[in-house]
Amino acid sequence: MSERIALVDVNNFYVSCERVFDPKLVGRPVVVLSNNDGCVVARSQEAKSLGITTGAPFFQVKQFMQSHGMVVRSSNYELYGDMSARVMEVLSRYGTWQEVYSIDESFIGVQGNPDQLGKLATTIRAAVARSVGVPVCVGVAPTKTLAKFANHVAKHNAHLGGVCSMDSMDPQLVADIQSRVPVTDLWGVGSRTGTRLAGLGITSIADLKAADVTDIRKKFSVVLQRTVLELNGTPCIAHNEERADKQQIMYSRSFSSPVRTIEEMVEVMSIYAQRGASRLMNDGLWATLLTITAGTSRFASGEASFPSITLKLPAPTQDPILLTRLAVGAMREIMLPGASYVRGGVILSGLQPEPEQAVFGIFDAGSDEKHVGDVLGAVKARFGNKSIGLGSGGLATEPGWSMKRDYSSPKFTTEWAEIPVVKA
Numbered sequence: 001m002s003e004r005i006a007l008v009d010v011n012n013f014y015v016s017c018e019r020v021f022d023p024k025l026v027g028r029p030v031v032v033l034s035n036n037d038g039c040v041v042a043r044s045q046e047a048k049s050l051g052i053t054t055g056a057p058f059f060q061v062k063q064f065m066q067s068h069g070m071v072v073r074s075s076n077y078e079l080y081g082d083m084s085a086r087v088m089e090v091l092s093r094y095g096t097w098q099e100v101y102s103i104d105e106s107f108i109g110v111q112g113n114p115d116q117l118g119k120l121a122t123t124i125r126a127a128v129a130r131s132v133g134v135p136v137c138v139g140v141a142p143t144k145t146l147a148k149f150a151n152h153v154a155k156h157n158a159h160l161g162g163v164c165s166m167d168s169m170d171p172q173l174v175a176d177i178q179s180r181v182p183v184t185d186l187w188g189v190g191s192r193t194g195t196r197l198a199g200l201g202i203t204s205i206a207d208l209k210a211a212d213v214t215d216i217r218k219k220f221s222v223v224l225q226r227t228v229l230e231l232n233g234t235p236c237i238a239h240n241e242e243r244a245d246k247q248q249i250m251y252s253r254s255f256s257s258p259v260r261t262i263e264e265m266v267e268v269m270s271i272y273a274q275r276g277a278s279r280l281m282n283d284g285l286w287a288t289l290l291t292i293t294a295g296t297s298r299f300a301s302g303e304a305s306f307p308s309i310t311l312k313l314p315a316p317t318q319d320p321i322l323l324t325r326l327a328v329g330a331m332r333e334i335m336l337p338g339a340s341y342v343r344g345g346v347i348l349s350g351l352q353p354e355p356e357q358a359v360f361g362i363f364d365a366g367s368d369e370k371h372v373g374d375v376l377g378a379v380k381a382r383f384g385n386k387s388i389g390l391g392s393g394g395l396a397t398e399p400g401w402s403m404k405r406d407y408s409s410p411k412f413t414t415e416w417a418e419i420p421v422v423k424a
Helices: 013-021 045-049 059-067 077-089 116-131 145-157 171-182 191-198 206-210 215-219 222-231 260-283 322-335 366-384
Strands: 001-011 030-033 040-043 071-076 098-101 105-112 136-140 163-165 250-258 287-296 308-317 341-349
Touching: 001 116, 001 145, 001 191, 001 260, 013 040, 013 071, 040 045, 059 071, 071 163, 077 098, 077 116, 077 260, 098 116, 105 116, 116 136, 116 163, 136 145, 145 222, 163 215, 163 250, 171 206, 171 322, 206 222, 215 222, 260 322, 260 341, 287 322, 308 322, 322 341
Parallel strands: 030 071, 136 163
Antiparallel strands: 001 105, 001 136, 030 040, 098 105, 250 341, 287 308, 287 341
16 A cells, blocks of 8 residues: 555635635636735636736726626635635545645645545545535645646646546656646746756756756755655655644735824724734734834835834733734824825734633733633634624724725625525
8 A cells, every 4th residue: 555645726716716606607707806906816717718817907907807708806815714724624534644735735645556546536526526615636646746746737637537646647658748848837946947947958847857866956956856856756845734833923904095094093903903813812822022014105105104113012912902902002103194004914923822821810900801802802703803893893894994805705604694595
């Protein structure tokens, strides 16, 4: 029984999430926009075929999209994050270990003979489709680099049914494909490295696989040397079953319209600090440092202003009341009145697990306020960020400066008021 690595990747993740709850989008060209509906960040295959590129400014292609019947969606990060968690939970059932690589990709350890591995990959694909509703491709191989390559093959060859297990492929066919795929399509090989490799006559994956590993390390790095070894079937990139400890939690957004008054900026800091506190509670972390930032546009006329300050918290905390009070108070001191701010943020760092003083804090003089903060966090965790809050942080209606999302779909899985209703 062989030990292998499977790389499972959701196809066109953002678009696929939108299609789960709106089946009418299947088969139609769909694009998803970035913050403030600025530019294209995700495209369906149909939109790609029409020539829409990632990063295209929306205002430049809007008329073209309308004339071709494209569907436009604003980024619905709440939906995408929840759908990602559901996919990863399903995948965890099939591997001896799991490493979540990105929002839409995961490595898992699998075992079996060639026939069993192919059937398992097909089973995984069907399970995700049945339980979550999004399509995935599965690549199975002896190393991570080859698993990425196998996934690439599955994605670009429809007749494979979204699955490619290298143990079941003819070695000559694998070699032929690798000779035709550019080296820059390989995981970890960027355009700069590709240009340098081309200078040595290495243009395809097959060329890199045949390269001398010692020479590659001398001229490039140990990282690329590992890639060569992995292409030849030697595992060199260890798996990491646990995500790296978080170093910070950031809640930062661009505003749909400039914030110019103290009152508006207080509103911003109040909401952002409470959202940051909610994330601390969800992750079971306490912060020891609070940083607040804001900034004007570098291209706007008028006086530029980029206020920022870091505060050492009196004790590790996740209390929304304390964090809101400190964020608002500090911004009042450093904001330049009259400046046109286009972005703001709250960063919580120095993160740690629950400290001992938090356990025994019920005896502190300020414990009543602490209990209020706990109640706020518990209600938000169950009913969503807009269910309760301090000041403007408890308003259901988004402020005028909030991030522009004119084409957003509902938050189908994270907001009680937006849960889809099915009628028989």
